[in-house]
Amino acid sequence: MDDPDSRPAIADDTVVLDSYTTVYLGYPIWWGDAQRIMSTFVEGHDFEGKTVIPFCTSGGSPIGRSGDNLAAQAGSGNWLRGERLDAGISEDEIQSWIDKLN
Ligand SMILES: Cc1cc2nc3c(=O)[nH]c(=O)nc-3n(C[C@H](O)[C@H](O)[C@H](O)COP(=O)(O)O)c2cc1C
Structure with a gap:
């Protein structure tokens, strides 16, 4: 994290996004930034x-x-404003966040 240019390899990136029009991208914050x-x-x-x-x-x-x-x-992509989701968030709260995005 000390080096902003560091790009750790993904061992097995099998993700294929072709058929998706909306992508939710989740990650933990490390030192104030995405890993x-x-x-x-x-x-x-x-x-x-x-x-x-x-x-x-x-x-x-x-x-x-x-x-x-x-x-x-x-x-690339149309990136919306992100959100921090609390560890204790309920399924209903997640759904209402998603509903507000649409
Ligand atoms: C190396 C490292 C750096 C972290 N840096 C931050 C940070 O800057 N701010 C913060 O709020 N949490 C930080 N965390 C905590 C993680 O964001 C947190 O553990 C992760 O989001 C998982 O959340 P949970 O433990 O509630 O499931 C850090 C964790 C690690 C392992």
């Missing part, structure tokens, strides 16, 4: 024509600029 392996992921996929919704968990830090940083690294 660097998330940068590996977004740089390795094409989000052209897709809506991307970043969300995070954390010990308390807000999502901050982590979604904007990932959007810049991805270089």
Whole structure:
């Protein structure tokens, strides 16, 4: 995390996004940002024509600029404002967050 250019390899990235138009991208906050392996992921996929919704968990830090940083690294996609979801969030609360996005 000390090195913003670090890109840890993903051991087995079998994700195929072709058939999706909306992508929810979740990650834990590490040192105020998305883990660097998330940068590996977004740089390795094409989000052209897709809506991307970043969300995070954390010990308390807000999502901050982590979604904007990932959007810049991805270089494609329509990225919505991200959200921090609390560890204790209920299914109803998640659904109402999703409903508000649509
Ligand atoms: C290396 C490392 C760095 C972390 N940095 C932060 C941080 O800057 N802010 C924060 O609120 N939480 C931080 N955390 C906590 C994680 O975000 C948290 O454990 C993760 O979101 C999982 O949430 P949960 O433990 O509630 O399931 C860090 C955790 C690790 C392992």
